[in-house]
Amino acid sequence: MRIGTMTSHFRDQREAKDLIGYVESMNRCVKAGFTVLDMNLCALQRGGTELNGDDWREKLGVICKEKEKLKVEFVQSHPPYRPFFGFHFPTPEEDERFRMLTKRSIEVSAALGVTWAVMHPVTETAGPEMDTDLNLAANHVAYDEAVEFANKRGVGIAFENLTDVYQSHRRRFGTSAEELLALIESYRGAKVGVCWDTGHANRVYADQIPAITRLGRLIKATHINDNMGGDDLHLMPFLGTVPWEGVIKAFKDSGYEGDLIYEITMNNRMPQALKDPSARYSFDIGRYLLCLAE
Numbered sequence: 577m578r579i580g581t582m583t584s585h586f587r588d589q590r591e592a593k594d595l596i597g598y599v600e601s602m603n604r605c606v607k608a609g610f611t612v613l614d615m616n617l618c619a620l621q622r623g624g625t626e627l628n629g630d631d632w633r634e635k636l637g638v639i640c641k642e643k644e645k646l647k648v649e650f651v652q653s654h655p656p657y658r659p660f661f662g663f664h665f666p667t668p669e670e671d672e673r674f675r676m677l678t679k680r681s682i683e684v685s686a687a688l689g690v691t692w693a694v695m696h697p698v699t700e701t702a703g704p705e706m707d708t709d710l711n712l713a714a715n716h717v718a719y720d721e722a723v724e725f726a727n728k729r730g731v732g733i734a735f736e737n738l739t740d741v742y743q744s745h746r747r748r749f750g751t752s753a754e755e756l757l758a759l760i761e762s763y764r765g766a767k768v769g770v771c772w773d774t775g776h777a778n779r780v781y782a783d784q785i786p787a788i789t790r791l792g793r794l795i796k797a798t799h800i801n802d803n804m805g806g807d808d809l810h811l812m813p814f815l816g817t818v819p820w821e822g823v824i825k826a827f828k829d830s831g832y833e834g835d836l837i838y839e840i841t842m843n844n845r846m847p848q849a850l851k852d853p854s855a856r857y858s859f860d861i862g863r864y865l866l867c868l869a870e
Contacts, residue, residue, distance in 0.1 A: 578836070582613070582839055583614065585604075585840070586600070586601040598627070602646060617653055620680065627684060639688070652691065652797040653693045655678050660741060662702070685726075693731050694735075695733055697711075697735050700714035706747055716762070735768065737771070739779045770797075772795045772798050774798070774801060785826045798837050801840050801841075828869045836866070
């Protein structure tokens with residue numbers, strides 16, 4: 577295992593609305609110590625990235641060259657995600673735009689050598705609540721095209737464990753290991769797996785370790801972050817209540833062969849003057865996490 581982070585570690589600015597570009601983000605990640613990265617593409621949905629324009633292939637070429645120059649490795653990515661419930665967008669045009677951006681995200685991922693693209697399972701609301709068969713069918717409607725498109729390009733799809741939306745007292749499909757197992761098993765023969773989000777699991781489970789152990793080698797990617805068990809805070813490890821000693825041991829013992837990839841959006845909320853030292857600190861914390869696996 578290695579410690580890595582998302583390009584979104586530096587994406588947003590407290591002082592301005594403009595997003596920091598991928599090339600600058602990559603360079604700042606490397607300066608903080610990270611050479612293993614997640615290509616976070618979620619911001620494509622809201623626009624404003626250098627990959628949103630008609631010249632996106634040209635801009636992707638620049639990013640690929642910078643990747644080679646910096647000698648970084650993109651092991652996973654995070655394409656945009658659908659609405660929490662019902663999974664359809666309000667209009668056919670919005671739905672078509674999302675499908676286009678999903679395919680673009682997969683093409684970007686393939687060009688960068690990404691092995692696993694992380695996607696959120698969807699929740700069906702048109703029928704009996706939390707009916708497993710209905711939810712599995714909805715996920716195939718939402719993702720069959722993307723899975724096939726990705727697999728043909730050497731990219732696997734890792735479905736992320738989610739968390740319920742407590743503010744509205746709503747359950748989401750994909751919060752439990754059992755639901756993820758059912759979803760993976762329904763894709764017989766396809767390159768699909770699980771992305772385990774430690775922060776989401778800390779909100780769902782009193783003890784997430786048995787779930788990690790049950791999923792075992794089906795876990796192909798990670799979102800490493802912490803919280804207090806309530807809000808989805810995306811804190812650095814050891815700032816919340818995730819039992820890191822047990823979690824890291826569970827990853828190792830279960831046969832997880834990937835890396836520990838941060839999803840700590842708290843760094844995005846930092847002023848520019850604090851982002852780089854905060855990122856370096858998070859890298860040091862990550863090195864300590866790796867020691868727990870020895």
